[in-house]
Amino acid sequence: MRMDVTSDEEVKAVYEQIQKDLTQNEEQLWAVVNNAGILTLGPLDWGTVDTYKRIFEVNTFGMVRVSRTFLPLIRQSKGRIVNLVSMAGRLTPENLGIYSMSKHAAISFSDGLRRETRKWGIKVSTIEPTAYKTPMAGPDYFTRELEKQWNESSDDVKQLYGQAYYDHFKQRKDRLTVAKTGKNIYEVIDKMIDAIRSPDPQIRYVAVPGKAYNKIAIFLAQLMPLEVYDSIFAHKSTREPKPSGLQRLVNEK
Structure with missing residues (x-):
């Protein structure tokens, strides 16, 4: 059955059919497994506010x-709600701000739903x-x-960057899409299955591809002070070209 999660009518129709x-x-x-998701990327001042609305x-x-x-x-079943969110809902990477905002909100919704539905015997992961x-x-x-965000940016923003x-x-x-993405998606699927089938499912299932140090790095990133986290991104950005507007300011000095 088709179900557009942004449509009240389609969600209601699927509910009535399943019922x-x-x-x-x-x-x-x-x-219920909430798996629908979309992503955009780029600085937060690129594109328009409509993109924020679309992602949310x-x-x-x-x-x-x-x-x-x-x-x-x-x-009725005292069953499960499983929400696919993202580590970007815990840590906000540079240039993924809009996506991260939506995932932070989704995690907060999941936390609230989990606490409020315990009385009904429901488990939310x-x-x-x-x-x-x-x-x-x-x-x-x-x-x-990225092209959409850039093309929809104002002329002032395009000139600035x-x-x-x-x-x-x-x-x-x-x-980055070639080098940094994990290929074994069953690492994620297996966690979804466990959240549905386990008698005592975890509240959070974190999936990190690659070697153990990747998992350790993600764990430590959630504990470190924001100043340290920011400084890591600042160090990485020193190896990137500066926006033309910023370069002009440097040259003027």
Whole structure:
């Protein structure tokens, strides 16, 4: 069945169909998995506010809409709600601010829902992966979203950053999507299955691809002071070209 999570009508129609099927077969709905998500990237002053709304409508309000709609069925079964969020909802990487905002909100919703539905015997878990090789983390998707953000930016913003900065950003993101994404998506899927089937599911399932030091680095990043976290990003940015507007200020001095 088709279900656009941004559409009240489609979510309601799917709910009514599932409710009908469950009644006819004398069965119950055990779990809802909120997996819909989209991503954009680029500085927070690129593009328009409509992009913020588009990302939140799927990543945050879509999750809210589906969870609230199906909650009566989950109450009956004392079942599970499993929300796929992201480590970007705990740590905000540079140039992923809009996506991270939506995932922070989704995590807060999940935390509140988990605490409020315990009295009904419902268990709510979040799945929090880093980067895995899915269509959304591929170079074509990244390029399309980056071009959209740049093309919809104001002339003042384009002049401030400059074409050379954008071109370098685009090339760097293409390299990152190839080098930094995990290929074994079953690391994430297995955690989703455990959240549904385990008698005592975890509150949080963190999925980090690669070797053990990657997992340790993510763990430590959540504990370190924000000043240290910011300084790491600041150090990395020194190796990147400066926006043309910033370069002009440096030259004037």
